[in-house]
Amino acid sequence: MRDAALLAFISALVIHAAAIQDHHAAHDVGVQAHRVIQGSRHAGIAVLADDHFRERYANQIQSIRCYAKAQGYDLWLLSGGEFAACAELWKAQNGYFFLKHCAAASLLQAQEPGYSLAVLDSDVVAVALDRSLDRWMQSRADLQFYERITGEEVMAGNYIAKNRPWVRAFLQRWASMKDRQPPGFSSADNGALHVVLVETLELAGASRVRELYGGLEAKVDNLQPYWSFVEESMRVLGPPRMWSMEQTSLGREHGCIGEDDMELLGFRFRV
Numbered sequence: 001m002r003d004a005a006l007l008a009f010i011s012a013l014v015i016h017a018a019a020i021q022d023h024h025a026a027h028d029v030g031v032q033a034h035r036v037i038q039g040s041r042h043a044g045i046a047v048l049a050d051d052h053f054r055e056r057y058a059n060q061i062q063s064i065r066c067y068a069k070a071q072g073y074d075l076w077l078l079s080g081g082e083f084a085a086c087a088e089l090w091k092a093q094n095g096y097f098f099l100k101h102c103a104a105a106s107l108l109q110a111q112e113p114g115y116s117l118a119v120l121d122s123d124v125v126a127v128a129l130d131r132s133l134d135r136w137m138q139s140r141a142d143l144q145f146y147e148r149i150t151g152e153e154v155m156a157g158n159y160i161a162k163n164r165p166w167v168r169a170f171l172q173r174w175a176s177m178k179d180r181q182p183p184g185f186s187s188a189d190n191g192a193l194h195v196v197l198v199e200t201l202e203l204a205g206a207s208r209v210r211e212l213y214g215g216l217e218a219k220v221d222n223l224q225p226y227w228s229f230v231e232e233s234m235r236v237l238g239p240p241r242m243w244s245m246e247q248t249s250l251g252r253e254h255g256c257i258g259e260d261d262m263e264l265l266g267f268r269f270r271v
Helices: 002-025 051-056 058-071 084-091 096-109 165-180 188-200 206-214 224-237 249-253
Strands: 035-037 043-048 074-078 116-120 143-147 159-162 242-244 265-270
Touching: 035 058, 043 058, 043 096, 051 058, 058 074, 074 096, 084 096, 084 165, 096 116, 096 159, 096 165, 096 188, 159 165, 165 188, 165 249, 188 206, 188 224, 206 224
Parallel strands: 043 074, 043 116, 143 265
Antiparallel strands: 035 074, 116 159, 143 159, 242 265
16 A cells, blocks of 8 residues: 555656756746745744645645644745755756755744744645644754654654754755665655664664665665665664754754753654
8 A cells, every 4th residue: 555655646746857847947046935924923834835736735735824824823835946055956856855855944044043843745734723733843852753654654744843053954964865865766855864864863773774775776666675774764763752962963063962952852753
């Protein structure tokens, strides 16, 4: 079941790839990021969607508009071309899904310290308009991911990030994985996320995960190598938990010095 669903999703991406490239080539980078809704909280929601996705997922995006308005969140509807720092990804043929994380980092940098941002895929539907994101927005964690409900992999489509230097650096590191993609199927930014997590956390076993990722040569009609890579990644990551960043190179580089400082923590949870 998971392979059939993934194959259908990939087919849609292949069809859309050329359209993305043509659209991006015709537009300039550096327009101002547009806040669709000005909220009342120190938090917001960001959706990256080009013209094609805005039309295709118009109803889904409208549901997010309604949710942001109901909950008092800022709403940012991004194309990715708003940020000069993301220019190369904006123009790259295979850069769209990595562009999202560069755009999120750039948007965060323009906000006040500690600003919380829920980064969503454009096909997300807001159903419970009366349920806030406070449980996660107000968490001690500064960067939160979730696992697929079956626990098979960490998901890249939706996450919550706070405006901290290490978080922005992590997102940019993730975006730069576009240039490290292996020749075979690697599920774009989703596969890359597993590599960035184990490398950033400097976990034992990270080298094996990196080796499996770099060795992905099978195409989309043979997903077993990809799932073997993901299985090893999840083994190395272990169960959902909160990690302190102060002992990592990224944490030390960006001033994470103790667990009382909120910028020390990364969190992975299962829904």
